[in-house]
Amino acid sequence: MNVLIVGGSGGIGLELANAMSARPDVDNVVATYRRQVPEHAATGIDWLQLDVTNQDQLAECWPAEKPLDYLIYAVGLLHDGNTGPEKTVRRIDPDLFSKSMQINALPVLLLAQSLHKSFKLSDSPKLAAVSARVGSIEENRSGGWYSYRCSKAALNMALKTLALEWRMAMPKGAVAALHPGTTDTALSRPFQANVPTEKLFTGAQTAAYLLTVIDQLTPDNSGRFWSWDGTELPW
Ligand SMILES: NC(=O)c1ccc[n+]([C@@H]2O[C@H](COP(=O)([O-])OP(=O)(O)OC[C@H]3O[C@@H](n4cnc5c(N)ncnc54)[C@H](OP(=O)(O)O)[C@@H]3O)[C@@H](O)[C@H]2O)c1
Known part of the structure; x- marks a missing residue:
């Protein structure tokens, strides 16, 4: 299999790339980073610098004549230095x-x-x-985090719509949105205080959970939103 992990320098993306590079059924893992190749990367991963806001770089990140079996998008933005996530509409x-x-939605379509x-x-x-569970409109019971929630809901809609297009255009294909569970990474670190230890996953744990879900994707179950444990989430 040929695998592309976009966002391989993130806490979850790196462990996805490491896990994939150790599998006997995987021939080639290409992982992208924006700023620098992460420490603790397994050997055997081909690294490519990519900023997902650069459309030319997105278009050139994989050779057109080379089959691609898995694309896993693990890029994400929740907060940006001192900005976000917004608790109230007054802070938009x-x-x-x-x-x-x-960063969270458009590049997947491109x-x-x-x-x-x-x-x-x-x-x-x-x-x-x-994606993220907070992108579920139906499950939104606490509000807040406007930009992140809206962008993940947009990502979910993009994936669902793509899955419908793929039914005809890519009948052997499968598309999925995934919720990773709270994982100890730079993105979640400022918000971990109230998370019980047993509910805070390491990147490696999350990668193993998500790969189990991804391996089970088929054209028949395409276009759904899955939690890390394989349960289906409402949109
Ligand atoms: N951690 C959690 O608890 C949690 C919960 C729910 C959902 N998620 C989702 O899980 C995914 C992975 O997040 P994470 O927890 O692994 O966070 P992370 O460690 O902060 O990783 C974020 C990744 O996004 C990349 N990135 C950000 N802006 C980019 C850009 N313009 N171009 C290219 N890459 C860019 C970063 O690259 P550089 O580091 O190279 O800049 C990094 O690889 C995200 O979609 C996040 O929303 C995480």
Whole structure:
């Protein structure tokens, strides 16, 4: 299998890349980083610098003639230095809102667009994006985190819509939105205080859970939102 992990420098993405590179059924793992190749990366991963807000870089991140079996999108923005997530509408920051859409939602569609030919060359292409439970509209009972929630809801809609298009255009393919569970990474670190220890996963734990879910994706269960434990989440 050929695997592309976009956001391989993140706490979850790195462990996804490490786990994939150790599998006997995987021939090639390409992982992307924005700032620097992470420490503790397994040997055997091919690293590529990529800023997902750069459309040219997205278009060039995978050769068109090479089959792509798994694309896992593990990039995410929740807070940006001193900004976000916003607890109240009085704190909405247009710049954070736009950036959240540009980083959390849009690149998945642009990747699906530019990698279409490579997915077509695979016997069972899978596109899975790490979303977040807070992007579920139905499950939103506490409010807040406007930009992040909106961008993850947009990501979920993008994935559902793509899954419907793939039914005809990519009948052997599967698309999924994934909730990773609270994982100890830079993104969640400021918000971990009230998380019980047993509910705070390491990146390696989360990667193993998510890969189990991704391995079980089929055209029949495409277009759904899965939690790390394989239960289905409402949109
Ligand atoms: N951790 C949790 O508890 C949790 C819970 C729910 C959902 N999630 C989701 O899980 C995914 C992974 O997050 P994480 O926890 O692993 O966070 P993380 O450690 O902060 O990783 C974030 C990743 O996004 C990349 N990134 C950000 N902006 C980018 C850009 N413009 N271009 C390219 N890459 C960019 C970062 O690259 P650089 O480091 O190279 O800049 C890094 O690889 C995200 O979608 C997040 O929303 C996480």
